[in-house]
Amino acid sequence: MTEITTSALLAELHQAAGIVTGVVAKIDDAGVKAPSELPGWTRGHVLAHIAGIANAMARQLEYAARGETIELYDGGYEGRTKAIELAAGHTAAEHQAEVGEAVARALAAFDGLPDSGWATRITYRDGTVLDGGLALWRELVIHATDLGMGRGPETWSRTFCEHLFDFLSARVPAEQKFVLQPLALPQLVIGSGRESVSITGMITDIAAWLAGRTPTLGSLRAVAAADGVDLPSLLPWPSGVPAK
Incomplete structure (x- = not known):
C-alpha cells in the first residue's frame, strides 16, 4: 500500500472537512436529537465528538509548534466523554458553529506546518503530527458516515x-x-x-x-x-x- 504524502493528506483533510461542514449544515434541531449510526449516540453526540477531536488535534499541533506537548483531551478519556455528553444537546445552530470553528482551527494548524513539522512528536498515540493528521482524516470521514445523512461507506475513496x-x-x-x-x-x-x-x-x-x-x-x-x-x-x- 502506498503511503500518502503530506500534500495529499492536506488535500484529503480539506475535502473531508468540507463534506462534514456541508452535512452539518443540513441538520436541524430535530435531526440533532435523532439516532446516529453509532449505538447509544444521537447525531448531537457525533457532532460534539467531531468538534472535540478537531479542537484536540489542533491544540496538539499548536503546542508542538512551541516545542511542548499536551494530552489529547483535558481529563483524558473521562474528560472527553463528559464534554461530549454536555455538548450533545446543543441546538443545530450551536453545533454548526462549534464544528465549523473547530475544523477551521485544525485545518489552519495543519496548513501552517513547515515540511519538518510533520515529524514533530505529539502525545496522540505517542506519535507524530503526521499520525495526528491521518487520525483527523479518519475521524472526519468515518463520523460523516456515522451521522446517517447519506454519506455511507460507499462514498469512501x-x-x-x-x-x-x-x-x-x-x-x-x-x-x-x-x-x-x-x-x-x-x-x-x-x-x-x-x-x-x-x-x-x-x-x-x-x-x-x-x-x-x-x-x-x-x-x-x-x-x-x-x-x-x-x-x-x-x-x-x-x-x-x-x-x-
Missing part, C-alpha cells in the same frame, strides 16, 4: 479504504492473516498469523467491516481452508481511547 486496511491491520487476531480481495482490484494481505482467511467484497464494504461499520454495497464472503466461514472476529480499534 479507494485511497481512504487502503489507508484503513493499513491502520486497522492491528485488529487482525495474532493467529490469523486476512487476504483482502476487493472486487476488480489487487488483493492485499494484513496480519501475519498462520491461519489464512480470505475476505471478498467491494473495497468500501471490506473497509467498513474492518472499521466496525455496516457494509452497504453487498455481502462480504469469508473463506478459510477452501470453506465458507463466518466473518472473523476483530480485535479492538487500535487507539489510545476506545473507538467512537
Whole structure:
C-alpha cells in the first residue's frame, strides 16, 4: 500500500472537512436529537465528538509548534466523554458553529506546518503530527458516515479504504492473516498469523467491516481452508481511547 504524502493528506483533510461542514449544515434541531449510526449516540453526540477531536488535534499541533506537548483531551478519556455528553444537546445552530470553528482551527494548524513539522512528536498515540493528521482524516470521514445523512461507506475513496486496511491491520487476531480481495482490484494481505482467511467484497464494504461499520454495497464472503466461514472476529480499534 502506498503511503500518502503530506500534500495529499492536506488535500484529503480539506475535502473531508468540507463534506462534514456541508452535512452539518443540513441538520436541524430535530435531526440533532435523532439516532446516529453509532449505538447509544444521537447525531448531537457525533457532532460534539467531531468538534472535540478537531479542537484536540489542533491544540496538539499548536503546542508542538512551541516545542511542548499536551494530552489529547483535558481529563483524558473521562474528560472527553463528559464534554461530549454536555455538548450533545446543543441546538443545530450551536453545533454548526462549534464544528465549523473547530475544523477551521485544525485545518489552519495543519496548513501552517513547515515540511519538518510533520515529524514533530505529539502525545496522540505517542506519535507524530503526521499520525495526528491521518487520525483527523479518519475521524472526519468515518463520523460523516456515522451521522446517517447519506454519506455511507460507499462514498469512501479507494485511497481512504487502503489507508484503513493499513491502520486497522492491528485488529487482525495474532493467529490469523486476512487476504483482502476487493472486487476488480489487487488483493492485499494484513496480519501475519498462520491461519489464512480470505475476505471478498467491494473495497468500501471490506473497509467498513474492518472499521466496525455496516457494509452497504453487498455481502462480504469469508473463506478459510477452501470453506465458507463466518466473518472473523476483530480485535479492538487500535487507539489510545476506545473507538467512537
